[in-house]
Amino acid sequence: MTRPSITEVVCYAVILFLVVCAVAPWMLAPGDPLAIDPSAAFQPPSFSHLFGTDESGRDLYTRVVYGAAPSLLIGVAATAIGIALAVVLGTAAGLGPRWLDFGTSRLLEVLFALPGLLLALLFIVVYGPGIATSTIAVGLATAPGYARIIRSQMRAVSTAPYVEAAVVLGRGGWQRFSRTIMPNVGASLFVLVTLGVGQSIVWASSLSYLGLGAKPPTAEWGALLAAGRTYISSFWWLTFFPGLFIVLSAAAATVLGRSWQNRGRRA
Amino acid sequence: MTFAAVHTAGADLDSASRPGGRALRWLITRLAGCLFVLVAAATITFFALRLIPGDPAQAVLGGPGSQASEAALNHAREEYGLNQPLIVQYLLQLGRYATGDLGTSYSLHEPVATVIGQQLGNTLILAITSLAAAWLFALLLAMWSARGGRIGTAIGSGLEIVAAAVPHFWLATVLILLFSSTLGWLPAVNVPGPIGLVLPTITLAVPLAGFLGQVMRESLLDATASPFVQSVRARGESELGVLWRHTLRHAALPAISLSAWALGSLISGAVVVETIFARPGIGRTLLAAVSDRDVPLVSGIVLVVALVYVLMTVLADVMDRLADPRLRVTRR
Amino acid sequence: MSFSLPRRSITRFSLSMVALSLTAIVLAGCAGEPSAGGDSATPVAGGTLTYASGDAEPTCLDPHVGGNYPQALVGTQFVESLVSENAKGQIIPWLATKWTHGSDGLSWTFSLKPNVKFTDGTPFDAAAVKANVEHIQDPATGSSTGYLALAKVKSVTVEDPHTVTFQLSSPDSALLESLTQPWLAMESPTALKRAQAVNCQTPVGTGPFMVKDWKKQDSITLVRNPHYTSPPADAKHSGKAYLNEIVWRFIPDSASRYAALQAGEVDVIDNAQPDTIVAAKKTKALTELNAPRPGASNRIELNSGKAPFNDEKVREAFVKSADVNAGIKSLFFGTAKRSYSALSSVEKLGYSQPSLFSYDPTAANTLLDQAGWTQRDSSGYRVKDGVRLSVVFPVSTNQSIPAEQSLFQQIQATAKKTGFDVQLEPMDLSSWYTALAKDQYNAVSAPYTKVGPDVLRILYDSAGITPAPSGYFANLSQLNDPQLDTLLTQASATTDATTRADLYTKAQKIILGGYYILPLYDQQNHYLLRTNVVGLRALPSVSTPTFYDAWLRR
DSSP states (O other): OOOOOHHHHHHHHHHHHHHHHHHOHHHHOOSOTTOOOGGGTTOOSOSSSTTOBOTTSOBHHHHHHHTHHHHHHHHHHHHHHHHHHHHHHHHHHHHSOHHHHHHHHHHHHHHHHSOHHHHHHHHHHHHOSSHHHHHHHHHHHHHHHHHHHHHHHHHHHHTSHHHHHHHHTTOOHHHIIIIIIHHHHHHHHHHHHHHHHHHHHHHHHHHHHTTOSSOTTOOOHHHHHHHHHTTTTTOTHHHHHHHHHHHHHHHHHHHHHHHHHHHHHHO | OOHHHHHHHHSOOOOOSSTTHHHHHHHHHHHHHHHHHHHHHHHHHHHHHHHSSSOHHHHHTTOTTSOOOHHHHHHHHHHTTTTSOHHHHHHHHHHHHHTTOOOBOTTTOSBHHHHHHHHHHHHHHHHHHHHHHHHHHHHHHHHHHHHTHHHHHHHHHHHHHHHHTOOHHHHHHHHIIIIIIISOOSOSSOOSSGGGGHHHHHHHHHHHHHHHHHHHHHHHHHHHHSHHHHHHHHTTOOHHHIIIIIIHHHHHHHHHHHHHHHHHHHHHHHHHHHHHTTOOSHHHHHHHHHHTTOHHHHHHHHHHHHHHHHHHHHHHHHHHHHHOGGGGSOOO | OOOOOOHHHHHHHHHHHHHHHHHHHHHHHHTSSOOSSOOOSOOOOOOEEEEEEOSOOOSOSOTTSBOOHHHHHHHHHHOBOSEEEOTTSOEEESSEEEEEEOTTSSEEEEEEOSSOBOTTSOBOOHHHHHHHHHHHHOGGGOBSHHHHHTTTEEEEEEEETTEEEEEESSOOTTHHHHHTSGGGOBOOHHHHTSOHHHHHHSOOOSSSEEEEEEETTTEEEEEEOTTOOOOOTTOSOOSSOSOSEEEEEEOOOHHHHHHHHHHTSOSEESSOOHHHHHHHHHSSSEEEEEOOOSSBOEEEEEOTTSTTTTSHHHHHHHHHHOOHHHHHHHHHTTSSOBOOBSBOTTOTTOOBOGGGGOOOHHHHHHHHHHTTOOEEOTTSOEEETTEEOEEEEEEETTTSOHHHHHHHHHHHHHHHHHTOEEEEEEEOHHHHHHHHHTTOOSEEOOOOOOSSTTHHHHHHSGGGGSOOTTSOOSOTTOOOOHHHHHHHHHHHHOOOHHHHHHHHHHHHHHHHHTTOEEEEEOOOOEEEEETTEESOEEOTTTOOEEOTTOEEOO
């Protein structure tokens, strides 16, 4: 295994930091993310409040750190739901008989044709707002995109020479699937996942802007961004820091995925 | 496996192996597929909307907050056929759609077709301009970063990642703050004419450019490593020349096929952008319609958007076939 | 401006106008906070004013249909009511010049202003008034606000072309106040005969402006009414309006709306957010018009119809657990004043009792212990018989501005300390109404705009608990007190002003004393305008802006 590059090291560090924020936020931020202090509202960043305070006097740094868990959960879980759905659909379309491919491809096109935001909106309107519904809604909205790509991958891989070789060598269907097809599809799936995590967090923040996101007082980054936007002209830190963390998460995930893929390419 | 493979494998595989007749059969199959998509979309929307709790008759009379009388509610139910069994309503709606009648909006009390006709154009203009702008940004960034060598690539890559992670509602407000409130160069909200299109377009184009750029970078890397490009380089062609004349075209192909999808996602983005910039359009109308539980309007918009999407897909496929000879031969 | 004077006169005229304007500007600057209404310069006719509203675009411009505040805002410009209210709270003439009522209170006779015409030429007369009342009371119209306001009107008799009598089924002390509202404004009977879709698009009234065109989701264009003759008694001038045209736009996003105002793309905005009000006051180019809405104050209603708020001690404990003042101070930057009344501060008969609503967590804890909620679970919330002290609080994101939603979060945080588990649920308007209709709430904040203290009857009479066919009911605190009902019924029937005031005071004492509500502040209604807009005032009745006296200083 070759030595990791500087970029990769930085990415790993960022991801480690984010993971600690998510699972053990008290280690990085000793305060209470819900502790209000109206007399100290709208304070700019300082030594006592690293990221400043919000409209209720809550310490923004603490809230952003505690916000990692719900935000990353939405990002990862929504992507997982999307990919899971997509794998099922994509496999059916990519590896099944012609008619199944035709039917599923059309179904995918239908899902594509419905605006993602509409699917998310309808889901939330029916089942109420909250982290769980936001996650499922975003997963539903992003699934068709992944499904299409997976289907193409499956199709391409299943007709590739090394799979033909596997057939000639007498390997059974399941073996063909698990040993040759899946690993090859899996690599590009990974890139999708890493791209997807960032996209899902951004989607969830748009839902918060529309008033349909996490329930208050959850410190989810998207909700913080949407709430802070009201005051953006006067108090820049309310949107800057949550936005920074969203970009950091998306960037770290993407860069890492890209570099793993490059390793695979070089190998 | 990369996005290039996505592109070639993603194209329709239903062609037979003779010219002329083959093309016609392909087109007919394609259009039949489109029809299926439209019917399925209408069906899914119909039943999905019925899942929403609440009485549709109330939506006709101004929502649950209005203190409509029983008589008025019954009158509304009669007028809109809401008393019939669900399956009957569904079939009637399909029948109406087949004849081009999109129904009457509950909240606006106007024919859905009129409402959509007024608003769709605005959104399409915004979407197409944004798509073109996104392409422009992505291409410019790709070319600029290729010239810059490793550092350039790293910066370009970084910019793309940041761009793709930016939410529309935040970018819109920052742009207004910068270009309107501070610099005063551009209008804050919608004004008639192209100048009102600038900020909304940039807002939609930047995240999409980030995404397209990342996709193209993928295929660029693949293409640059491929044998024929090596040989071109060996012939002494400059880096930029290699980029422009050979690799870019191949890199662009997967991004082209993604553009049809991108148009669909731009509609989603348009919801937020049209609200913030107070631009009339189908996105804003859709949001209000869902909020008002305006079933005919939501269904109508979904159908029209689906129609635009499938037409774009067919168009993209046709262009693919014309552009890429590899797709014209028989597939296994 | 389109006169043609010889050049020298024009120059001299322009110079004098400039001098006059400069003087006015200096005077206005010296006078401290520039008020939107006071200016000594001569009004100048002409110009187009752009208004940007943050409220939802109406679905119908005819205020008889439905009846919400966005309709009132734009309707104030082109339709007029029989009477209006002045800043002192007195009912003043508008389209009606005099009025009397029968000794039994069952009939009200109005004398109408002569020589008034609708903008389509139809004369305004007693027959027109009758046609309007019938339109509002017709179920096919779908009126809610106007319909409720005329609930006691049995019929309308045309005595002569300029005299009309309302026959009531029972005495209604709120009739005049109701008649000041735009939802009961007079429209042309000829226009009312058209299909409702047409009348929704271009309703016809007697107002200083008329609807020329409505491009949905874009703007409404209003043009000056050249034959206008009927300003209300407290207007600043008579004759035509000064402005040529008003463009009425809808910009739902508050940040964009303010940016457009700053950039000069629009001249007046409503629903201004607290931090932008403060910023605007600091600039010379912008100024504020503050006009709290009439009717109820912004308050949190506690559902006394079910646990835990069916216990008065728990209600009192919740009220004492909420630190509202600190929140209002920090979130509203001084633009909102704390209210201790069920009614808006513009209601003359409002009654306040600040002593009931102080933040007192010690007292709250004692009350909860007394009420039997003595145990706490692992998260710190109180439990009784295995049930947690939960307060389900649906929040309508359409109606509650971000500052208010933050205030609710602060109340949630301080109430947590005494053991309440407040669950804030943001939802869109339709879902919110549905949750209320299904009684899935323990606390809710629902604004109600109406002119006059009769709003107390709508909100707190036990009859208000019975839902309409749509499921909607107005008495969200589910207050069921026969003594209160009697007071409110008597107040609604009496025609004596002193008795009425006394009855309403007694009623408010019961409402406040029972801790059924937690008053926050007035329904905020701040307008921001560019300082070159002069003469804008809000109607003291519904607090909507009227552009009749407004003009644009060049």
